[in-house]
Amino acid sequence: MKIETAKRWFLWHKWTSLICTIFLLMLCITGLPLIFHHELEHVLEEEKVAEIPEGAQKKSLDELAAAAEALYPGERVRYVYWDEDEPNKTLFDVAPRPEAPYDSSKYVVLNDYTAAVLDRPTTDGVMNFILRLHRDMFLGIGGMLFLGLMGIVFVIAIITGVVLYGRIMKKFDFGMVRKYKSRRLHWLDTHNLIGIVTLAWATVVGITGIINALHDVVLFAWQQGQLKEMVAPYASKPPLEGQYASLDSALLVAEKAAPDMKASIITYPGTMFTSKHHYGIFMKGKTELTARLLMPVLVDAENGTLTDARKMPWYVITLFVSQPLHFGDYGGWPLKIIWALFDLATIVVLITGLYLWVARRKAAKMQWSRLNEKIEEYDEA
Known part of the structure; x- marks a missing residue:
């Protein structure tokens, strides 16, 4: 040289x-x-186990969502989450409106069998x-x-x-x-x-x-690309008002559309991950790698029928794989x-x-x- x-x-x-x-x-x-x-989250935060009373049956998602909304009158659920490390629990994101900023969210974790409040997480913790x-x-x-x-x-x-x-x-x-x-x-x-x-x-x-670092750019590209294509038939329809179709029935439709996968997140109509007419049910695989890859299933929130289900485009898959690899969260x-x-x-x-x-x-x-x-x-x- x-x-x-x-x-x-x-x-x-x-x-x-x-x-x-x-x-x-x-x-x-x-x-x-x-x-x-x-x-560290398990050490820093008190973890409550979801106790299952003898002979108890799982509550329906609709019952759990109603219980979450009852805690915050005038507000509605907009996201539903599950964490494999915390069985028998469901996390709800409740906000004044679907498109409200994240800092207006209230989070509540409910026992799947009793609908009892196990936790009300905040974004004020050390790890956040x-x-x-x-x-x-x-x-x-x-x-x-x-x-x-x-x-x-x-x-x-x-x-x-x-x-x-x-x-x-x-x-x-x-x-x-x-x-x-x-x-x-x-x-x-x-x-x-x-x-x-x-x-x-x-x-x-x-x-x-x-x-x-391109997370928001990738999200915008997906919204303007694949998501826009999936909801194109509903583009001229007015936003849904009033009651939505049953969450439980929508989940069954999604599980039928992706039989080898399980639900990870449900997004309500009007949120950024779906349209104003659909539940966006994001399914994930059951292995260490495929559990990181989400597949959107759109269910009509008015009548509970399947609208579309597609694998994510390559640039979204790249993001999904990169996120856990960045923190060594694979092995x-x-x-x-x-x-x-x-x-x-x-x-x-x-x-x-x-x-x-x-x-x-x-x-x-x-x-x-x-x-x-x-x-x-x-x-x-």
């Missing part, structure tokens, strides 16, 4: 690293507890604060897109770092750390070694982070521990990178100061 070319690669690596380092440090520090967010900071720095879509841009800059820094390390390793043994040289060289070699060891992980997390504890170790190693890379930049600037200032002193001595002589 020519010297001029090497300098250009070095400048690209230096400035891309400096631009994104502070934000990456924030993402790595907040990402560490998010790797274990399921486990960390997630918001990690996801968009409390700046909404602007913050998400900015962090996505920092992800792109990070990937460029990785590529330029690999090119530079390859040039260095032509002269030295792979993994070399010059312990007995200057402190700066010691930390430079440590920085390079840890950086190359974490290369694959950092690339995966960086790319999946960029994809996740249970072993993968989470590996993700956490690499996260800590990346924090070391970022801190040593900052140290090297500061040390280099100090060294340059000292050299310049010494040069000025020699010039002054020469002038005095």
Whole structure:
């Protein structure tokens, strides 16, 4: 590699690293507890078990939804959720209107057998604060897109770092750390070694982070694409008013349309994941991988008949796969521990990178100061 070319690669690596380092440090520090967010939530929040009275029968979804709405007079359910880790429970999102902003939502968890209130989750917890900071720095879509841009800059820094390390390793043994040289060289070699060891992980997390930052863009593309096609026959019809068809019957229709899947979320008419005329019932697979992939089934909320059911387009599937991979949420504890170790190693890379930049600037200032002193001595002589 020519010297001029090497300098250009070095400048690209230096400035891309400096631009994104502070934000990456924030993402790595907040990402560490998010790797274990399921486990930490169980520790930080009191979990109530859904007790099943002897001989009790499961309540219908319609009964549970009515019980949730009764807790907040004048408001209606707009989303229904299930969590496999919390059996015999159903979570309802109740709001003044379907299109109301998320901060107006009230959440309530009901026992499937007794309709008793088990919990009223809020978004004020520690884990939600960390997630918001990690996801968009409390700046909404602007913050998400900015962090996505920092992800792109990070990937460029990785590529330029690999090119530079390859040039260095032509002269030295792979993994070399010059312990007995200057402190700066010691930390430079440590920085390079840890950086190359974490290369694959950092690339995966960086790319999946960029994809996740496009969450709202992907949602908009799906709304304007597949969803719009699915509800096209209803485009000229007025929004539904009054009572909707039974939730239970709509769920049966969805299960019949996707017999090898199970319901994960039900969205009410008027919400962003469906039309003003349909229940959007999102079905998921039953394996570790397919459980991450949702399939929308649209059921006419007026008469309870099937309107359409389609597999999600590739760009939505890419997002669904990227979200859990970003946090190592695929292989249970072993993968989470590996993700956490690499996260800590990346924090070391970022801190040593900052140290090297500061040390280099100090060294340059000292050299310049010494040069000025020699010039002054020469002038005095």
